[in-house]
Amino acid sequence: xxxxxxxxxxxxxxxxxxxxxxxxxxxxxxxxxxxxxxxxxxxxxxxxxxxxxxxxxxxxxxxxxxxxxxxxxxxxxxxxxxxxxxxxxxxxxxxxxxxxxxxxxxxxxxxxxxxxxxxxxxxxxxxxxxxxxxxxxxxxxxxxxxxxxxxxxxxxxxxxxxxxxxxxxxxxxxxxxxxxxxxxxxxxxxxxxxxxxxxxxxxxxxxxxxxxxxxxxxxxxxxxxxxxxxxxxxxxxxxxxxxxxxxxxxxxxxxxxxxxxxxxxxxxxxxxxxxxxxxxxxxxx
Numbered sequence: 001x002x003x004x005x006x007x008x009x010x011x012x013x014x015x016x017x018x019x020x021x022x023x024x025x026x027x028x029x030x031x032x033x034x035x036x037x038x039x040x041x042x043x044x045x046x047x048x049x050x051x052x053x054x055x056x057x058x059x060x061x062x063x064x065x066x067x068x069x070x071x072x073x074x075x076x077x078x079x080x081x082x083x084x085x086x087x088x089x090x091x092x093x094x095x096x097x098x099x100x101x102x103x104x105x106x107x108x109x110x111x112x113x114x115x116x117x118x119x120x121x122x123x124x125x126x127x128x129x130x131x132x133x134x135x136x137x138x139x140x141x142x143x144x145x146x147x148x149x150x151x152x153x154x155x156x157x158x159x160x161x162x163x164x165x166x167x168x169x170x171x172x173x174x175x176x177x178x179x180x181x182x183x184x185x186x187x188x189x190x191x192x193x194x195x196x197x198x199x200x201x202x203x204x205x206x207x208x209x210x211x212x213x214x215x216x217x218x219x220x221x222x223x224x225x226x227x228x229x230x231x232x233x234x235x236x237x238x239x240x241x242x243x244x245x246x247x248x249x250x251x252x253x254x255x256x257x258x259x260x261x262x263x264x265x266x267x268x269x270x271x272x273x274x275x276x277x278x279x280x281x282x283x284x285x
Contacts, residue, residue: 002278009039020046020085036179070119104132107120110185129165148163189229189231190234190239214239215255225239250265
């Protein structure tokens, strides 16, 4: 497990499973000859997208960011369609760290699409149960409303089976919420109407998780947005704003989906000056 360690802060990535999604959809209108230089693809034109939550330990709190794809929540057709070759080992990884699921204080959800939220629920004795049953689960009010009432487009990703078992744990916010000092969820919209990002400020350092308005390092160009985005122009505006914030604060970017990087920092010339790489990944550049 890869980790960032500071005095009073640790960020540890867990294995939440993996999907493989269409590269064209993940890079929208960007031509394949351009995006394929930045991110590898397989013979089916799919790109590897990890679904790896990270655990923040700070001020005595244990905070999970995103939830992975869980175990046993997809049928065989869905596994083929979403390129699921590996399911979650989050609970096993937590056990390795000496952390029980019931000890998670907060789960921070940037949004509630199936590839982020499915790991919050598991089946036990024929019933769906919350995995982190003592945690407060934060997401934006707009996102939760859409989860409860998906439209004809979003019903393909907001699933009732991912909602019912966690309803009593949900707390929502409108613009932003500081969950503990220095750890904020901030509503941006873009990828979904209720999409949020995460910022962490600790001892003069800043970390930022732009979630699915910048799902991988290859999406750093502000114009490279997903065909899956409900509001692509909102994604572009939000990405411009928060990349400027990252430059001003010399921030590390944190990733949930990236096949290669857990975290990285760019300089003004766009060069990687520091990075935490996954120890194992399938594709070589």
